[in-house]
Amino acid sequence: MQLEIRPDPAEVGRARRWARARLAGSAIAADEPLAETLVLIVSELVTNAVVHTGCPAVLRLCLPQTPAPEKATVRLEVADGSTRAPVPRWAECEETGGRGLALVDGLADRWGWSPEGAGKRIWCELDRRDAPDGAAAACPDGGALAYEGLAYEAV
Known part of the structure; x- marks a missing residue:
């Protein structure tokens, strides 16, 4: 599945x-x-593709179909026409931007990028993990904890 994105902030x-x-x-x-x-x-x-490249982009999602195994991987990709590599920044407290890739790094199980044609593709994968109700479960790779019922909301 894919969606064509124009270089316009409303596209987010x-x-x-x-x-x-x-x-x-x-x-x-x-x-x-x-x-x-x-x-x-x-x-x-x-947002990164729209704000930092000024180029059209393509959003792709690979989702497990019903019925899915208890453990499944979701993959998302954004391809754009810019050859500029994505560079995580360390934003100061007062800055209103500059935390996007740090957020992706903290939430995704894996992420990266690769050149693609005249541009690049940024990708990430999220693994579905089952945890006991209300309990915290350690990630298999020793990373952060995943809590059942904790969600992040994008508005």
Whole structure:
């Protein structure tokens, strides 16, 4: 599934709505923490493409279909026409931007980028993990904790 993105900030909201609509036909429930995390990352990566490249972009989602295994991987990609590599920044407290890739790094299980044609493709993957109700579960790679019922909301 893919969505063409124009270099216009209004496209970020459209990309979030599109991602939520795609979730409706997948094995990821809209109220699942993974769904909100996915929408937040869509928002960050599309914002980066729109704001920092000024080029059209393409958003792609690979979602597990119903029925999905207990553990499934969601992949999202944003391809744009800029050859500039994505560089995570350390934003100062007062700055209103500059945290997008740090957020993606903290929320995604894996992410990276690669040159593609005359531009690049930024990708990330999120693994669905089941945890006991209300409990914290350590990530298999020793990373951060995942809490059942904790969600991030992109508005």
